[in-house]
Amino acid sequence: MKRAHRHRVWLALAGVLVALAGCGGEQEELSQWMAQQRREVKPNVTPLQPPKKFEPEPYSGLDVVEPFSSQKLTVALRQEARQPSSVLAAELNRRKEPLEDFPLDSMTMVGSVSKGGRPHALLKVNNLLYQVGVGDYIGQNFGRITAISETEIKLREIVQDAAGEWIERPMALQLQEGRR
Template sequence: MKRLALGLGALLLMLAGCTSDIDELKQWMEQERKDAKPTVTPLLPPKKFLPQPYEAGAGVDPYSPQKLSVAIKQEAAQPNSLLTAEISRRKEPLEAYPLDSMAMVGSLMRDGRRHALLRVDNLLYPVKSGDYLGQNFGRVTKISETEITLREVVQDAAGEWIERTSTLQLQEKGR
């Protein structure tokens, strides 16, 4: 009991000593509040919104398939365009898929010519030199044990049709 009384007495003495610190703190806070002068810039009133009717709806859609096909046909009609031969030929089945959806999974020799095996949508397709792949008029130019090299016809930044070389690498089993 004595210990409890001594502990309580010590606690009361400490609290009594803190009250002067608290009073001092309260006085300092009051002084700071009086001295503080907030500066708030007034808000500008909102601008009046005037709705405008949309008038371009009757215009020509620049991305319409008809307009794009006309542009490609016009480009192909030019005498030295790379697209001339590409537009007139019949499309092959693997031209419906982008190159990044294809994976080379193997190669084999048949009749003295190297063929590659491509996996597209979980189906295997044999490919030989001269076949077409991808959506950029890609034609297989070379097949090795580890890769397929093809020539694609693409538009550059200026809108000109140019050739570029792409490759499909042999994919390991874990991929």
């Protein structure tokens, strides 16, 4: 029994060796073909262009007001004061209201009430509650409330467009029920 088992192992080993010997010939043929292809094929690589020399450009905007500074707004408001547009003229000559010191995105509408038949909204700003009505001003862009419903405050703001002209823009503050 042991002898038959040894005989099978030797036959299996011989079969593996014969199979490996058969693969070796194909490997040699493949290696020869690869060497021949390397000799025949010539790569066509274009040389890289040398980098261009960096020429620093002098900054010519040192004497101009920075585009992102508060001075730019001041300069623009002074120019408008000299020759105000009809949209902005009335806004510059009136007294500012307390809620004009806060940006609109810091305000939250938390409710609405009716006083004397007129709708009023409740605004939460910095954990303080304010009552506003139609015609009141809020926000930093001359925002004036035009309508109040149970779910939103509609207002118009005066902002500069890309050309520097002052235009009216409609905005709305929605009731925020989850933020009480």
